[in-house]
Amino acid sequence: MAVNPVNGSGLFQYLEAFFENGISYQVFAVADTTGIKTNSGITIRTDDVITNLKGQEDEFDALVFACGDAMPMFSENASAPYNQDMMAVIATFGQKGKILIGHCVGGMLFDIAGVASGRRVAVHPFLKSALQQAVATDAPFEVDGTIYTAQTESTISALIDKVVEALK
């Protein structure tokens, strides 16, 4: 899942690693359209939109949340259908015991969705005190059960080997 706008550095660190390791993927825009932008203003074309992932969760082993500059406005836009779909999809993947991966705000969304209870998560330092059921740490990344999180896009590189190992 890629929010709009999405941090391109984060998104493509995941995608290029998956590509290089033969891990198949589809990119769903958390938006009404597959044409979204990076924080840096480049238009990218995703495979599909998030609403079409609902009900298709069993076709995937894992869900990746690619964070971006859409997120500082998330609380104002939480009622938008695409954001509600995103939260529903996170909850379904979590409830089915599938792997959840994300950086920056990712750990907080997994917490809000109620699927990271008691799990250690790495989140953006600003968000650490906002977590309810998950346990926010100061580590650059955390792997706890099926929850893979990185503090920011700058620490994904430290997490990615463990993600690839789990998905390969």
Added chain:
Amino acid sequence: MAVNPVNGSGLFQYLEAFFENGISYQVFAVADTTGIKTNSGITIRTDDVITNLKGQEDEFDALVFACGDAMPMFSENASAPYNQDMMAVIATFGQKGKILIGHCVGGMLFDIAGVASGRRVAVHPFLKSALQQAVATDAPFEVDGTIYTAQTESTISALIDKVVEALK
């Protein structure tokens, strides 16, 4: 400059860092079209194509070469107009003493263009012995005069602070 296909992780590490630091940029596709793909298969829309950068070099302080899976085929496609334009643009930026930045094959292209003579460059390990006038090292990145190079997209993060410092 982004080749087609381009490694999205490399390209967007530069672009998001520029965006976050208020450094303006334009992305030119090394192709006949602004619609190019990442290695990972995602279509991205660049601002313009490389042929339109020719003659406009004075409008820019620096040139970034974003490497990708187009490059293993470079020698077969060296005569394509977009590749000839790319080499001409590199040569012009270099001759004008502007900053050249790149990873992976970048250092080799700067060498071929004749604008890295005697400079230390970091290049993909496979290419080290192919350099003629530049001095390939084993460092993850190198800064020598106006030449900023990283071995691969995995070592751009170590170079990016120095790039930002130079361009800010």
